[in-house]
Amino acid sequence: MNEKLLMYKERITEFWSGQSKKQKMILLSSVIAIILLLALLLFFANRSNYVALYSNLTLQETGQIKETLDARGISSTISDNGTAIMVPEPLVDSLKVELAAEGLPRSGSIDYSFFQDQMGFGMTDNEFSVMERAAMQTELGSLIRNINGVNHANVMITLPEESVWLNSSNETSTAAVVLDLAAGYQLEPSQVQALYHLVSKSVPNLPIENIVISDQMFNDYLYDNGNHANSALSAYEQQRSIQREIERDLTRNLQQMLGTVVGRDKVLVSVSTDIDFTQENRTEALIEPVDPENMEGIAVSIERIAETYSGEGTVEGGVEGTGEGIVNYPGAMGQGPSEWERTEDRINNEVNRINRDIVESPYKIRDIGIQVMVEPPEGLDALPQDRMNDIQQILGTIVRTSISGVYAEELTQDAINEKIYVSSQPFDGKLEFEQQPIQAIPTWMYIVGGILVAVILLLLFLLVKKRKEVEEEVVEQEEIRYEVPDLPNEDQSLSATKRKQLEKMAKDKPEEFSKLLRTWLSED
Numbered sequence: 001m002n003e004k005l006l007m008y009k010e011r012i013t014e015f016w017s018g019q020s021k022k023q024k025m026i027l028l029s030s031v032i033a034i035i036l037l038l039a040l041l042l043f044f045a046n047r048s049n050y051v052a053l054y055s056n057l058t059l060q061e062t063g064q065i066k067e068t069l070d071a072r073g074i075s076s077t078i079s080d081n082g083t084a085i086m087v088p089e090p091l092v093d094s095l096k097v098e099l100a101a102e103g104l105p106r107s108g109s110i111d112y113s114f115f116q117d118q119m120g121f122g123m124t125d126n127e128f129s130v131m132e133r134a135a136m137q138t139e140l141g142s143l144i145r146n147i148n149g150v151n152h153a154n155v156m157i158t159l160p161e162e163s164v165w166l167n168s169s170n171e172t173s174t175a176a177v178v179l180d181l182a183a184g185y186q187l188e189p190s191q192v193q194a195l196y197h198l199v200s201k202s203v204p205n206l207p208i209e210n211i212v213i214s215d216q217m218f219n220d221y222l223y224d225n226g227n228h229a230n231s232a233l234s235a236y237e238q239q240r241s242i243q244r245e246i247e248r249d250l251t252r253n254l255q256q257m258l259g260t261v262v263g264r265d266k267v268l269v270s271v272s273t274d275i276d277f278t279q280e281n282r283t284e285a286l287i288e289p290v291d292p293e294n295m296e297g298i299a300v301s302i303e304r305i306a307e308t309y310s311g312e313g314t315v316e317g318g319v320e321g322t323g324e325g326i327v328n329y330p331g332a333m334g335q336g337p338s339e340w341e342r343t344e345d346r347i348n349n350e351v352n353r354i355n356r357d358i359v360e361s362p363y364k365i366r367d368i369g370i371q372v373m374v375e376p377p378e379g380l381d382a383l384p385q386d387r388m389n390d391i392q393q394i395l396g397t398i399v400r401t402s403i404s405g406v407y408a409e410e411l412t413q414d415a416i417n418e419k420i421y422v423s424s425q426p427f428d429g430k431l432e433f434e435q436q437p438i439q440a441i442p443t444w445m446y447i448v449g450g451i452l453v454a455v456i457l458l459l460l461f462l463l464v465k466k467r468k469e470v471e472e473e474v475v476e477q478e479e480i481r482y483e484v485p486d487l488p489n490e491d492q493s494l495s496a497t498k499r500k501q502l503e504k505m506a507k508d509k510p511e512e513f514s515k516l517l518r519t520w521l522s523e524d
Contacts, residue, residue: 065099066085068102136203149182153178177199251269255269263375274366284355288354303346304346375424
């Protein structure tokens with residue numbers, strides 16, 4: 001075998017060395033092209049186009065289907081955060097039929113078909129009630145999932161216990177629904193009302209006011225029945241929520257800033273605000289001069305009129321009037337030469353006419369009050385006065401910038417100081433948590449650990465040394481050579497000829513020579 005390999009190697013070497021450089025490049029390119037072609041064929045032959053077998057699954061359902069497909073040896077992938085499972089496209093239709101025959105996917109919920117399998121004489125009333133409620137929740141969730149944009153729905157129903165007494169008051173049922181909506185989808189008011197009616201009519205003795213519907217982001221969907229009282233209450237809750245959010249932001253910022261200075265647990269901040277929720281819509285029609293300094297507009301047209309007159313006319317004369325109510329009024333005009341002139345300029349000016357539709361923001365901080373209590377350092381009864389003044393100045397700046405501009409224009413420094421209260425006193429009611437002592441590692445564990453490490457290192461050293469000794473013995477055994485004495489030189493006789501043949505055979509064909517020697521030795 002070795003000789004054949006050597007022969008093939010020599011032939012290939014001779015063939016390769018006999019080719020020109022251009023031929024060598026062509027051969028190499030051909031071999032690489034064939035390899036790439038085979039690789040592409042294998043890639044596209046084994047490539048599968050994966051499509052969705054099921055989507056909008058729960059994690060439990062996805063795990064059940066994945067386990068079944070793996071047991072069958074069918075490749076599959078999971079996508080959409082574990083809610084969809086993908087399989088090769090040619091297997092989709094057959095897998096849906098086969099899995100449906102096996103009852104997959106199993107949601108783990110109880111529907112009305114469950115009673116057919118579990119109904120029997122041994123079932124108690126409590127068991128029947130539990131299964132009935134679970135089946136009702138499952139069927140109601142399936143109905144809600146048919147609404148466009150709803151991926152999944154969890155329904156929790158509480159049914160009242162039936163009483164054997166006739167005069168007992170009838171209790172009502174309650175229901176809570178959590179919707180898993182599609183990304184970016186928002187329920188319309190008509191859909192919300194339909195959901196409330198669907199849940200109310202599906203459960204016995206369930207009024208609409210006992211139903212709560214929310215989505216996966218805990219956004220509540222309220223039932224709008226056109227009642228103005230509920231609308232007013234909803235507006236109040238919204239305004240109260242905005243006010244609490246503003247106060248919470250201011251408190252958190254002040255707590256963080258002052259806590260950095262005096263310590264996180266040494267400062268208490270309380271913020272109260274008065275917010276104006278009035279929304280104002282007004283329209284302004286303003287006329288302003290183009291040149292506000294000179295109060296002039298742009299001259300659009302100018303008309304100048306000049307009149308002069310000269311001629312004969314009457315001159316002043318006569319007797320001055322002395323009647324009642326007339327004092328020093330000249331008499332009649334006399335005749336004589338007269339001249340006069342009149343100049344008139346008529347200018348049409350254009351001004352700026354501005355029309356504004358203004359919608360004022362309804363969220364304006366009308367007033368604010370800040371109360372701060374600071375615990376002094378140990379050994380002091382109160383903070384130093386300069387530190388108190390710094391805190392007072394910081395709070396004053398926050399009050400001035402937080403109040404809306406309309407209400408802040410009339411604020412003076414004394415008015416701002418009245419809205420701030422800073423106190424420094426020890427906190428007697430502060431909770432103090434006992435610090436658990438840190439359990440240190442005992443010294444004897446370090447000693448035992450060091451001994452174990454030393455023993456492990458010693459064992460590793462002995463193992464490596466033993467392995468080296470075994471390898472040296474193997475090498476020495478391989479290097480042992482047996483010296484065969486040379487055959488005596490003889491003349492060109494029969495024995496000399498046989499000796500040469502044996503030498504050639506031992507050189508060219510050592511395996512056959514060894515077989516021949518073993519045959520001779522066995523015969524002897």
